[in-house]
Amino acid sequence: MEEFSKVMFLIMISLAAILGAQSFNVDGWANTRLVAEKQTVTNLQFYFHDKLSGKNPSAVRVAQAAETTDKSPTLFGMVMMADDPLTETPDPKSKLVGRAQGLYGSASQAELGLIMVFNFGFTDGMYKGSSISILGLNSAMNVVREMSIVGGTGIFRLARGYAIAHTHWFDPASGDAIVGYNVTIAH
16 A cells, blocks of 8 residues: 555646646646747627528527417527628628527527527638627617627637627517627627
8 A cells, every 4th residue: 555655646736836836736736837938919899680580681590488488578488599690780681690509599588588508600801710609698678688609710719708699680470680789899
């Protein structure tokens, strides 16, 4: 048993030497911390076009709670999958800068509160090939909504921040909407 303890001690010392700057907590697990040398903050403005109507909708209903969704004024239990264009201006014909791909669902019985899980992938300019991931409650009837940026890829790797959404246009008959997004990204 004493020999085993000596071997374990030597292994721990060797690991500590190999890992260098890493420290060990009391449980013996490696405890590391990534420290960014320089952090950039980027602000972007673009428009999200969510089209539920017509021959080629950009968002479709993929699930709903049995019997309750259609009776609920908030559509509680409804889930939509989307592949929405992101444009430079509110005009649907303006320059395409990316795609918003993900899902949203009605998560509130009291208000039109949509849980949003989206990847905003950029297809133009210096951010082409990069993306940000958004997660949060979108209280759609509020004038301004804030959601979290929880990650990203490319230039936005290790991103965090927030997205401010403001409805630019909404058609209650079809559900179609154009939403302005102002995002602040730390990466």
